[in-house]
Structure formats: C-alpha cells, structure tokens
Amino acid sequence: MECKEVQKKIHSFIEDELDSKESLAFIEHIRKCPNCKEELSIEFLVITGLQRLDDAEAFDLQRELEDKIKTNKENALQRKKMSRIGFLFIIFLAVVAGYYVSMLFYV
Ligand SMILES: [Zn+2]
Structure with a gap:
C-alpha cells in the first residue's frame, strides 16, 4: 500500500x-x-481526544492506539482464518459428496 x-x-x-x-x-x-x-497518531489523538474532552479521567491515547492496532490486526487475521476454514469446509463437503455419488455408481 502506498503512503497516499x-x-x-x-x-x-x-x-x-x-x-x-x-x-x-x-x-x-x-x-x-x-x-x-505519525499521521495516524495525530489523527487518532484528535478524533479520540475530541470525543473524550468531557472525560476527566486521565487517558493514555498513545497506548490506546497501540492496543487498537494490535486488536485490529488480530481481528483481521481471525476473519481471514475463518474465511479460509469456511473455504476448506466447502472443499471437504464437495469431496464427501463426490465420494457418496461415486459410491452410488460402484454399488
Ligand atoms: Zn507511508
């Protein structure tokens, strides 16, 4: 992916x-x-910081951003893995179905 x-x-x-x-x-x-x-940090600070202006509680946005990157990556990997599992499952079903169909012909 390009910077732009x-x-x-x-x-x-x-x-x-x-x-x-x-x-x-x-x-x-x-x-x-x-x-x-740097761009991401700034934008994250602005967007999240503005949403939290009322929040008197001290917050560590830099850390939150790190957490966000980490969670986001894990979720993305998880979703990718799930779609791969789904794909393998369909292949498995096709093989099983093919096996039963061939059984019908050989009996
Ligand atoms: Zn870049």
Whole structure:
C-alpha cells in the first residue's frame, strides 16, 4: 500500500471501517513507515481526544492506539482464518459428496 492510500484510509481505520485485507495492509505499512504512523497518531489523538474532552479521567491515547492496532490486526487475521476454514469446509463437503455419488455408481 502506498503512503497516499494509507493516509486516505486513516479515518476509516480509526472508525473500524476497513475490511480485513485492508486492515492488514494498512497496519503493515504503519509499522514500517514513520510518516504514516505519525499521521495516524495525530489523527487518532484528535478524533479520540475530541470525543473524550468531557472525560476527566486521565487517558493514555498513545497506548490506546497501540492496543487498537494490535486488536485490529488480530481481528483481521481471525476473519481471514475463518474465511479460509469456511473455504476448506466447502472443499471437504464437495469431496464427501463426490465420494457418496461415486459410491452410488460402484454399488
Ligand atoms: Zn507511508
């Protein structure tokens, strides 16, 4: 993913609107590119900070951002894994169905 594309998606990332493939590409880029990381930090601080202005409780947004990146990545990987399992399951069903069909012909 290019810097330009990543920076366009920062807002969607913060709002959890990216799909798993986009999330992973986004996070991978963020991990390697200090410029985009900086952009993400700033935007996260602004968006989340504004939502919390009323909150008197001290908050550690930098850490929250790290947590968010981590959770987001885990979720994306999880979703990817689930779709792979679904795919394998369909293949499995097709094999089983094929086996039964062939049994019908050989009996
Ligand atoms: Zn970048």
